[in-house]
Amino acid sequence: MPVTAIDIYKKLPQTNCGRCGSPSCFVFATRVALRQEVIERCVSLEGDELKELKMLVGEIKPLTTGSGANAYAQAAEEIKNRIKDIDFKVSADGLAAEYLNEDDKEYLRLNLFNHKYKVSKTGDIVRDDGLQPSAWAKIFLIIYINARGKGSLKNEWISFGDLPNTFAKQKSFKDNSENVLIKNFAGKKEELKDACSLLAGIDAAAEFKCDLAHRFSALPKIPLLLLFWDENKEEDFPARVKILMDRTVLNFIDIESLVFLAERFAKELCEAKGIMVNTV
Numbered sequence: 482m483p484v485t486a487i488d489i490y491k492k493l494p495q496t497n498c499g500r501c502g503s504p505s506c507f508v509f510a511t512r513v514a515l516r517q518e519v520i521e522r523c524v525s526l527e528g529d530e531l532k533e534l535k536m537l538v539g540e541i542k543p544l545t546t547g548s549g550a551n552a553y554a555q556a557a558e559e560i561k562n563r564i565k566d567i568d569f570k571v572s573a574d575g576l577a578a579e580y581l582n583e584d585d586k587e588y589l590r591l592n593l594f595n596h597k598y599k600v601s602k603t604g605d606i607v608r609d610d611g612l613q614p615s616a617w618a619k620i621f622l623i624i625y626i627n628a629r630g631k632g633s634l635k636n637e638w639i640s641f642g643d644l645p646n647t648f649a650k651q652k653s654f655k656d657n658s659e660n661v662l663i664k665n666f667a668g669k670k671e672e673l674k675d676a677c678s679l680l681a682g683i684d685a686a687a688e689f690k691c692d693l694a695h696r697f698s699a700l701p702k703i704p705l706l707l708l709f710w711d712e713n714k715e716e717d718f719p720a721r722v723k724i725l726m727d728r729t730v731l732n733f734i735d736i737e738s739l740v741f742l743a744e745r746f747a748k749e750l751c752e753a754k755g756i757m758v759n760t761v
């Protein structure tokens with residue numbers, strides 16, 4: 482299988498520190514995949530990690546798509562053929578997706594946050610409202626289908642740090658999702674509430690002791706729970722955010738993609754209120 486920006490991104494530190502000159506690890510990975518950048522420019526890599534990435538990068542074939550495409554669009558294009566061999570009919574149940582056969586063409590229909598999408602075996606994706614799906618939406622739909630997850634949810638909320646083998650990614654998870662929400666919504670509970678509604682969040686405040694709680698269906702078997710405690714300046718109490726997930730989440734997505742999903746989730750909430758976050 483050809484090496485793509487996603488493969489490279491998964492092995493980067495995902496701290497979005499910017500010291501390579503790219504605004505995020507994802508953009509850097511895409512530039513490396515396009516041969517516009519060399520892997521050694523990531524100053525956080527050394528030893529075996531760097532060696533492993535150099536080997537991976539050595540396998541990159543020149544891409545056929547236009548190099549002017551933005552990072553997400555490029556990555557979405559690269560991975561779209563990964564689902565061509567998946568048996569949609571067999572996999573639909575495990576993914577909690579709807580199987581469709583129209584004019585002898587097979588599709589899976591599934592949600593990603595507040596929209597439904599129809600995905601073909603060639604990785605072409607149509608959004609239910611007819612609007613063009615975003616490139617990041619395409620990436621997550623393909624990753625989710627390609628993971629072919631199965632099994633039931635445990636309906637037990639846990640934090641990212643409670644998942645196995647996440648120690649090295651905990652800082653990235655916090656910095657790129659929870660801290661982004663703290664930075665942009667501290668003291669703005671009502672705005673965050675509006676943003677949650679726009680992303681089809683379901684109010685769950687009655688079930689949790691916090692100032693705001695919303696449940697989301699990121700993907701059919703990847704629910705997320707957002708908990709928010711607003712700042713109290715008089716008592717010198719800073720705002721806090723927790724993004725929780727079902728204990729089974731790694732049956733449906735790998736750790737690195739989950740970090741990326743949480744990052745996008747935070748950005749979508751910001752962008753729903755017109756706040757532009759400084760990455761791609």
Ligand code: SF4
Pocket residue numbers: 493494495496497498499500501502503504505506509510522523524525526
């Ligand atoms: S690729 Fe490396 S240097 Fe660039 S933002 Fe990511 S961690 Fe930082």
